[in-house]
Amino acid sequence: MDTKTKLISAAEQLFDRHGFTATGMDKLTKAAGMSSRTLYKHAGSKTALITEVLKERHRRFQPHIEVGSVDALFDALEEWIRSESARGCLFLRAYGETGGDIPAITEAVLAHKARLYDKIQDIVAIETDGQAMPELAEQILILYEGATAAAIYRGPKAVVSAHKAASALLKQARS
Template identity: 60%
Template sequence: MDIRTRLISTAERLFDRYGFTATGMDRLTQAAGISSRTLYKHVGSKNGLMAAVLGERDRRFHRLMTVDSVDALFASLETWIDQEGARGCLFLRAWGETGGDVPEIAEAMARHKQRLQERIDEIVVAEIGRRDDELAEALLLLFEGATHAAAYSGSAAIAGARRAARRLITDARA
């Protein structure tokens, strides 16, 4: 594993566990086994590192969400939570910690959420044969809610959201 990949992987683990603000540069360099000079050479700043972490997480997440049904979408979320843990959305957590004032983080979050919305829009068309913005918005809210509720309810939150999503799809087909 190259230095940049190791750094991003280590930073993601630490940011996810301790938060963006609470994870200091000393902790990052020590955990990654690199000097602060090497860290800055590869990512430029802590904000740059967080943006790189979010970019990598976005790629992994959306690779898993390449599905064409509501059932598969929530099954993919369950897989994601099993693999990554249930601490809520790292994008929203980083954005919230910084008050939305760090452009690199705000842009990464906006890009991630836009891609998720587009994926859900495509799933709606696949499921009911037409665009339905209201249905897509409801599915997005169920998905986001399940992501956060899984932190305290586990997979039951995802199962409940999946059942509600199926009901919405069934109603939209009628």
């Protein structure tokens, strides 16, 4: 694993576990096993590091939304939450901690969310034989977002409930 990869993945872990602002550069250098000089040569600044972590997170998350059915979408979410993290959406947490005041971070967050909504629209179109149903897509997005949030305090079974609700809404929309 090269230096940059090691840095990004250590940073992602610490940011997810302890928050962005509360994670200092000293803890980052220690966790990534490198000097602060090397860290700054690769990351440039803390803001840039956060942005890169979010972009890498999106890359890693992408396969979980690049699916062809609502069932697969929620199965993938359940797997992610069981194995990766049940601490809420890291993108929204970054947005909240920075108050939306740092353009690069805000852009990364909004791009991720736009991509998520677009993909859900595609999935809904597949499930309904090509019909565009933007409100149904938004409802499934909300169930997806809500499951991620509720899983923090209700565990992975929140995803199962959301999954069933999405299936019911879809079935109703088809009839």
